[in-house]
Amino acid sequence: MTMDPEVGYDAPARVGMPLDEVMTPALVVDLDAFERNVAKMRDHAATMGVALRAHAKTHKSADIARYQMTKGGAIGVCCQKVSEAEALVRGGVGNVLIANEVTEPAKIARLMRLAKQAQVRVCVDDHANVTALSEAASAAELQLEVLVEIDCGAARCGIAPGEPAVALARRVNEAPGLAFVGLQSYHGGAQHIADAAERRATVAESTRKTAETVALLAAAGIPCPVVTGAGTGTFAFEGVSGVYTEIQCGSYIFMDVDYGRIRGADGGGLGFENALFILAAVISHPTATRAVCDAGLKAHSVDSGLPTVYDRSVAGTKTWAGVSYAGASDEHGTLADPESVLAINDRVLLVPGHCDPTCNLHDWFVGVRDGRVECLWPVTARGKLF
Amino acid sequence: MTMDPEVGYDAPARVGMPLDEVMTPALVVDLDAFERNVAKMRDHAATMGVALRAHAKTHKSADIARYQMTKGGAIGVCCQKVSEAEALVRGGVGNVLIANEVTEPAKIARLMRLAKQAQVRVCVDDHANVTALSEAASAAELQLEVLVEIDCGAARCGIAPGEPAVALARRVNEAPGLAFVGLQSYHGGAQHIADAAERRATVAESTRKTAETVALLAAAGIPCPVVTGAGTGTFAFEGVSGVYTEIQCGSYIFMDVDYGRIRGADGGGLGFENALFILAAVISHPTATRAVCDAGLKAHSVDSGLPTVYDRSVAGTKTWAGVSYAGASDEHGTLADPESVLAINDRVLLVPGHCDPTCNLHDWFVGVRDGRVECLWPVTARGKLF
Numbered sequence: 186m187t188m189d190p191e192v193g194y195d196a197p198a199r200v201g202m203p204l205d206e207v208m209t210p211a212l213v214v215d216l217d218a219f220e221r222n223v224a225k226m227r228d229h230a231a232t233m234g235v236a237l238r239a240h241a242k243t244h245k246s247a248d249i250a251r252y253q254m255t256k257g258g259a260i261g262v263c264c265q266k267v268s269e270a271e272a273l274v275r276g277g278v279g280n281v282l283i284a285n286e287v288t289e290p291a292k293i294a295r296l297m298r299l300a301k302q303a304q305v306r307v308c309v310d311d312h313a314n315v316t317a318l319s320e321a322a323s324a325a326e327l328q329l330e331v332l333v334e335i336d337c338g339a340a341r342c343g344i345a346p347g348e349p350a351v352a353l354a355r356r357v358n359e360a361p362g363l364a365f366v367g368l369q370s371y372h373g374g375a376q377h378i379a380d381a382a383e384r385r386a387t388v389a390e391s392t393r394k395t396a397e398t399v400a401l402l403a404a405a406g407i408p409c410p411v412v413t414g415a416g417t418g419t420f421a422f423e424g425v426s427g428v429y430t431e432i433q434c435g436s437y438i439f440m441d442v443d444y445g446r447i448r449g450a451d452g453g454g455l456g457f458e459n460a461l462f463i464l465a466a467v468i469s470h471p472t473a474t475r476a477v478c479d480a481g482l483k484a485h486s487v488d489s490g491l492p493t494v495y496d497r498s499v500a501g502t503k504t505w506a507g508v509s510y511a512g513a514s515d516e517h518g519t520l521a522d523p524e525s526v527l528a529i530n531d532r533v534l535l536v537p538g539h540c541d542p543t544c545n546l547h548d549w550f551v552g553v554r555d556g557r558v559e560c561l562w563p564v565t566a567r568g569k570l571f
Numbered sequence: 572m573t574m575d576p577e578v579g580y581d582a583p584a585r586v587g588m589p590l591d592e593v594m595t596p597a598l599v600v601d602l603d604a605f606e607r608n609v610a611k612m613r614d615h616a617a618t619m620g621v622a623l624r625a626h627a628k629t630h631k632s633a634d635i636a637r638y639q640m641t642k643g644g645a646i647g648v649c650c651q652k653v654s655e656a657e658a659l660v661r662g663g664v665g666n667v668l669i670a671n672e673v674t675e676p677a678k679i680a681r682l683m684r685l686a687k688q689a690q691v692r693v694c695v696d697d698h699a700n701v702t703a704l705s706e707a708a709s710a711a712e713l714q715l716e717v718l719v720e721i722d723c724g725a726a727r728c729g730i731a732p733g734e735p736a737v738a739l740a741r742r743v744n745e746a747p748g749l750a751f752v753g754l755q756s757y758h759g760g761a762q763h764i765a766d767a768a769e770r771r772a773t774v775a776e777s778t779r780k781t782a783e784t785v786a787l788l789a790a791a792g793i794p795c796p797v798v799t800g801a802g803t804g805t806f807a808f809e810g811v812s813g814v815y816t817e818i819q820c821g822s823y824i825f826m827d828v829d830y831g832r833i834r835g836a837d838g839g840g841l842g843f844e845n846a847l848f849i850l851a852a853v854i855s856h857p858t859a860t861r862a863v864c865d866a867g868l869k870a871h872s873v874d875s876g877l878p879t880v881y882d883r884s885v886a887g888t889k890t891w892a893g894v895s896y897a898g899a900s901d902e903h904g905t906l907a908d909p910e911s912v913l914a915i916n917d918r919v920l921l922v923p924g925h926c927d928p929t930c931n932l933h934d935w936f937v938g939v940r941d942g943r944v945e946c947l948w949p950v951t952a953r954g955k956l957f
Contacts, residue, residue: 197956197957206677208675208677208678208957209675209957210956210957211956242901242902265901265902265903266865266902285854285902285903286854286855287854288852288853288854288855288915288916289594289595289852289916291592291594292594310855310857311855311856311915313915314915336857340861340905341855341863341900341903341905342854342855342857342863342903343855343857344857345857373900466674466675467674468671468672468673468674468728469672469674469696469697469727469728469729470697471696471722471728471729471730471731475726477727477728479652479956480956482872482874482925482927482928483927483928483931483954483956484956486868486872487874488868488873488874488899513874514727514759515628515651515927515928516628516651516652516671516956517651517671517727517728519726519727529674529697529699529700530674530675539868541868541869541901542868542869542901545869545932546931546932546954547954547956548954567954568869568932568933568934568953570583570596570597570865570866570869570870570902570933571583571594571595571596
């Protein structure tokens with residue numbers, strides 16, 4: 186392996202270089218698998234007759250968001266923070282839903298400026314927040330599109346479904362500068378229920394609450410053109426419910442260990458492939474059965490559990506029989522190597538436990554195909570927390 | 572609260588602004604507490620007669636590293652990766668130990684260039700790695716200072732103590748371009764043993780193995796001027812052992828929930844104050860007892876458990892009776908608010924579960940004193956993973 190020592194000051198790789206020479210640890214995308222995942226979700230959405238609003242909090246990349254919109258059937262993206270939306274808009278993404286509440290005055294001011302540059306929507310779950318948004322939108326001479334977020338069972342943000350939601354929607358429509366366009370109804374917890382029947386039952390209940398609210402809005406004469414929500418774990422249920430008009434899947438492009446546990450109705454997986462990896466290298470092999478790699482807590486997030494060692498080859502990578510990721514410290518990953526197959530400088534592909542916060546740790550996606558680096562995508566909105 | 576909408580495009584705050592106007596979530600340093608922690612460790616090291624080599628992986632900030640060296644008694648810093656050391660050296664830090672193995676050819680090449688710009692040391696635990704470093708150092712016409720890392724019980728990197736370590740030290744001294752300067756002997760796991768007696772016993776055993784290796788080196792006629800290791804949880808033991816010459820404490824400057832659990836011999840804490848916080852704001856309060864703030868998995872690391880809501884005021888912040896951080900999702904933190912004391916846009920100071928990976932999520936430290944922002948320090952080596 187010959188490596189160019191100039192590589193890596195700004196990025197872990199250069200376009201065209203062999204995967205073997207990428208600096209480790211790096212965030213690697215298997216472009217073939219990624220593209221198949223994107224196409225598959227495009228086709229699912231088309232078949233179900235719902236719009237796809239891809240969740241950009243997964244990747245935080247303007248390049249990937251634009252790809253989802255041009256090739257992947259997405260009408261736009263969603264994200265969670267104003268500064269995240271700003272970064273995506275600056276990167277050429279013209280349609281962003283902030284699927285979250287924006288309440289601080291300085292953030293509302295930024296939101297208004299952003300809404301002059303792109304098609305931007307935001308959620309509300311509070312009457313005073315509606316007033317604040319209305320005053321800012323009026324002052325900015327904007328008509329801001331607003332969704333009412335309901336708590337359909339996830340117990341996070343969202344006003345209660347039913348009459349409270351209807352009253353808030355009416356308030357939005359009466360507020361100068363605002364236009365009610367629909368409901369945000371997302372059940373985060375449901376995404377991660379492994380059993381298909383249990384997950385289906387949970388979504389049935391959240392969909393029932395959502396449908397009731399839609400009916401009450403209709404009875405109140407309040408048009409509700411958009412009902413948006415769902416994720417990679419549940420979209421197959423909301424997508425055919427007749428209630429949801431838009432699905433917000435994000436992780437389908439990459440998958441991770443956590444989503445790999447989720448079972449479909451047939452007992453198989455969700456039908457998407459692992460396309461995101463941490464490429465790590467062995468830096469120490471102090472005992473016959475213990476190796477240590479250079480990817481720890483600062484290279485991947487363990488909030489949903491440890492990464493796994495990928496058991497298939499990507500673009501020519503080696504696979505390692507029996508090797509598992511046994512523990513993470515800040516900068517190290519301990520690998521169990523019961524058959525002593527690894528040597529120092531061997532490279533291991535890890536499937537991250539949870540893709541979203543893992544992407545947020547890195548500055549670059551290294552896109553690979555046929556053993557070579559084909560593209561480098563900046564993680565545009567990395568660290569955009571505001 | 573009046574906020575300047577221009578704030579925050581590059582940083583969450585401006586020097587001089589009230590803490591109340593800092594964009595949330597932000598990484599906030601209580602400068603008074605930080606400075607007391609730094610002075611306290613300086614005094615501990617002086618009293619014990621050991622050198623302090625502050626661990627910069629905690630903060631990844633050249634500003635903080637320089638402060639530790641000019642005001643905090645540190646002879647230099649340590650860190651874990653070549654790219655991290657590069658960032659610190661570029662930021663004016665002239666003395667860096669990479670307390671880790673550097674094995675990839677491209678990283679070794681970068682290490683050699685760095686060693687021409689600053690006083691840089693590195694660890695080894697493998698004979699072939701010694702050869703690789705020797706060849707690179709010779710080609711670069713350098714005399715690289717090398718420590719042999721021993722596994723004193725942590726079961727991560729490090730060659731076995733005793734004769735294997737001595738043989739490796741001899742190999743280093745015989746290798747052109749390299750100079751053996753001592754032992755790296757750090758027990759990471761011991762830092763986090765809450766009980767003082769158990770922690771003391773663990774360190775006694777790791778110190779015994781280290782002392783045996785030192786004695787064998789002496790018997791072999793190999794000078795070993797440096798024995799380095801220890802951390803915030805255990806330095807009081809290694810520092811008075813007569814074996815260690817240098818301690819590598821990092822977290823003492825900030826503390827976190829995990830270190831807050833560690834008991835001293837008197838049953839109290841370690842004697843350092845919480846100086847690092849996540850400033851978060853409430854964005855939703857959908858039920859009487861549940862609030863949601865804007866700091867989730869992308870604002871702090873939960874690998875060592877959830878953050879806690881700080882129960883004291885920092886620079887004029889309010890405190891909140893009974894409020895606790897109940898759960899983290901990607902961009903949200905759920906707060907239990909049993910007495911319904913919080914309102915939307917209220918600000919909450921969180922003590923992160925684990926300071927090191929939390930700092931690595933942010934671009935800026937916001938240093939506050941007397942209710943105002945006094946400084947902004949970039950997280951110089953954030954994301955420097957190579």
